Amino acid sequence: MPSGKAAWTAGSLAQRLERTDFHTPVGKTLDEIGECELMIEVRLDSPELMETAANEDGEASKNTDPVTAGLVESLARPGGNTTGITNMAAILTSKRPELLKETIPKVSRVAVLWDPHSPGSVPQWQESQLPARELGLQLYSMEVSSIDKYEAAFKEAVEARNTALWVTLHPLANSNQKKIADLAINNGLPSICARSDYSENGCMMA
Numbered sequence: 149m150p151s152g153k154a155a156w157t158a159g160s161l162a163q164r165l166e167r168t169d170f171h172t173p174v175g176k177t178l179d180e181i182g183e184c185e186l187m188i189e190v191r192l193d194s195p196e197l198m199e200t201a202a203n204e205d206g207e208a209s210k211n212t213d214p215v216t217a218g219l220v221e222s223l224a225r226p227g228g229n230t231t232g233i234t235n236m237a238a239i240l241t242s243k244r245p246e247l248l249k250e251t252i253p254k255v256s257r258v259a260v261l262w263d264p265h266s267p268g269s270v271p272q273w274q275e276s277q278l279p280a281r282e283l284g285l286q287l288y289s290m291e292v293s294s295i296d297k298y299e300a301a302f303k304e305a306v307e308a309r310n311t312a313l314w315v316t317l318h319p320l321a322n323s324n325q326k327k328i329a330d331l332a333i334n335n336g337l338p339s340i341c342a343r344s345d346y347s348e349n350g351c352m353m354a
Contacts, residue, residue, distance in 0.1 A: 241272050242279035244314055248340045249283045251353065255312045259288045259305035259337065261328065262316040266293075269318035276314075295324055302331045310337065315351065317342035325349035 248255060258280070262273040273289070280287045288310050292301045305313070313332050315321050321328060325341075329350025332339040341351035 241275040244340050244342070245276060245280045245283055245285055245287075247353070248312055248314065248338075249285065251340075252312060252338060255338075256284065257286045257288060257308070257310045258312045258314055259290045259308070259310040260314045260316065261290045261292060261301070261321060263293050263318045263320050264291050266318040266320065269316045272316040272318075293320065295320070295327070298324070298327060298331060302335050302337075305337070306335050313337040313339040315339060315341045315346065325351070 245258065248258065260273055260276060262269045264270060264273075276287060288305055288308050290301050290305050290313075292298055315328060321341075325346050326349045329339065329346070332352075333350065338352045341347065341354040344354050347354045
């Protein structure tokens with residue numbers, strides 16, 4: 149196996165993952181596959197989970213802002229025994245309201261869909277405040293942490309006279325892109341999202 153890749157047997161994988169939902173080729177079970185090479189993306193969004201992972205070899209984290217989330221000391225020197233990747237969602241926060249304003253010059257009230265329980269979503273909401281004020285935009289906090297709250301959140305956003313939607317990048321939204329896009333369209337809210345796959349699922353732009 150290539151150096152630096154985690155090499156686990158199917159049995160050890162099953163022991164490591166508390167909830168297992170694997171799709172294996174040609175209907176084989178994990179035990180039938182035997183030893184194999186896998187690349188697994190695991191989200192560790194809490195310092196407690198990261199600390200646990202640091203005791204293992206080859207664990208990785210993917211997070212929008214691991215420093216703010218308290219997962220690592222810094223990107224240059226994360227410390228511990230963990231490696232991972234991050235994205236630029238928080239860094240690009242100021243560009244999204246700017247693009248929205250350029251596209252819809254008359255927009256003044258923007259609903260921001262974010263998840264206060266997602267460490268990656270929180271800094272995107274926080275870092276959006278100053279750029280929005282400089283653009284003359286009033287941001288509306290549209291906090292949603294479970295799928296069953298989407299309909300009510302959109303209704304309240306419209307009642308609060310918002311005329312556009314910005315979706316922060318976070319796991320719940322990633323898993324419900326089509327639902328969010330449909331609700332935005334049905335409620336007359338042009339939307340800007342963080343990734344191109346959102347546009348493929350109905351977001352106005354990303």
